[in-house]
Amino acid sequence: MRAFIVGRFQPFHNGHMEILKRILHENDSVIIGIGSAQFSHTLKDPFTAGERHLMISSALEESGVYNYYLVPIEDVNSNPLWVSHVESLTPPFQRVYTNNPLVKRLFYEKGYEVLSMDLLNRKEWSGTSIRNKMIRGENWKKDVPPAVARVIDEIDGVSRIRDLSESDE
């Protein structure tokens, strides 16, 4: 069975890694959609699709995981068309894993099997909380795989987020 998961992965963190490992216990392979691929350089979406691709592929290589496909997916301005848009970009899949209510609803209406995931250590393992830690100068590296921390250092990601958080007044 081939499974699909989509997220913005801003950044890819330990919660994402844990659920991917769980998904791969139940499926032969997983398609990882890098959602909102057109966005970068904002506080909610600081990293480009290419930077997120590098974070995820480096972290999975570091963990010895190779049975995955990584597909950047730009948003479209019509929710009813989004599932077809996803299908036009990815290998075929049978199952969708998500906690996002809109994603759940859209795939359910197209007849897919949709499964929810346990939220793990959500206080620390959340993109929002990790981006806030970067702005405040707190320790965020423990919340992401070591390879992701190396990519964020390589692209000077923390100073990007701090610059974006500054007001122009």
Ligand SMILES: Nc1ncnc2c1ncn2[C@@H]1O[C@H](COP(=O)(O)OP(=O)(O)OP(=O)(O)O)[C@@H](O)[C@H]1O
């Ligand atoms: N700690 C976690 N445990 C389990 N699933 C998670 C965890 N964090 C995120 N997910 C799930 O992974 C998918 C993609 O998540 P997403 O990229 O939005 O991360 P996020 O941490 O929720 O980010 P943000 O805070 O920026 O919205 C979603 O279905 C989300 O519910």
Ligand SMILES: NC(=O)c1ccc[n+]([C@@H]2O[C@H](COP(=O)(O)O)[C@@H](O)[C@H]2O)c1
């Ligand atoms: N109309 C659309 O383009 C549409 C609809 C539903 C979800 N999505 C995307 O799916 C992703 C869901 O991931 P999150 O759980 O991280 O929000 C986001 O990138 C979101 O923009 C896009």
